[in-house]
Amino acid sequence: MPGRLPASAAVFRPVRTRNAFEETVERLLQAIRLGVAAPGERLPAERELAARLGVSRVTLREAIRAVADAGYVESRRGRYGGTFVAEDLPSLPRPRRGATPTGAELEDVLTLRRVLESGAAESAAARSLSPAERQHLRGRLTGVAEVPRGEEAEYRRRDSRLHLAIAEVTASASLTTAVADIRTKVNELLDAIPLISANIEHSNEQHRTIVEAILSGDAPAARAAMDEHVGGTAALLRGFL
Structure with missing residues (x-):
């Protein structure tokens, strides 16, 4: 009987379309919003994450930069550096006319x-x-x-x-x-x-x-x-x- 698929594997799976950048952003945000990558937690190493998503490291870096600019992750330098989920995540964005759509x-x-x-x-x-x-x-x-x-x-x-x-x-x-x-x-x-x-x-x-x-x-x-x-x-x- 096949083993249980980890949530991280389900989220960080290869992108399926030519919109690699956009889908990579989607996967990163999905992982954060679902708690697969919790506040303060380090994301997988760039090489590993790019391989799991099936994208180039350039595409991954652009996606991480976009998510960082939006306040969801931050980069840290040094021996124990990497990309970490922000401790204080931004409030979920809301359309101008009311609540977030279902x-x-x-x-x-x-x-x-x-x-x-x-x-x-x-x-x-x-x-x-x-x-x-x-x-x-x-x-x-x-x-x-x-x-x-x-x-x-x-x-x-x-x-x-x-x-x-x-x-x-x-x-x-x-x-x-x-x-x-x-x-x-x-x-x-x-x-x-x-x-x-x-x-x-x-x-x-x-x-x-x-x-x-x-x-x-x-x-x-x-x-x-x-x-x-x-x-x-x-x-x-x-x-x-």
């Missing part, structure tokens, strides 16, 4: 977003876009990529406009309205978690891939790229919320 409520939003936005990207790529529509997408892509560091509110605004632009070029008013509605809910959740620079860089790369697939008329690639993109955001939201 797991079911969060999954409801994330599922609807994935269906709508992945479908919108696929539909946009399947259309023969006009020069004006193509210029509209490129302009929104450039706009979000050019937001200066530290301008969190502006980044979220331009990011939203890019996603809405993708819905707009499907030429479906109903779909555009639905994407706008779900994006409002997603933004309320995003406002409750830190805006992480490494995630912004990753998101901008994914934005370019999505838009390029749409402009080239590759509907399956556009859907897959958007699915991957929203999956990364979902991983961060699950981790922090």
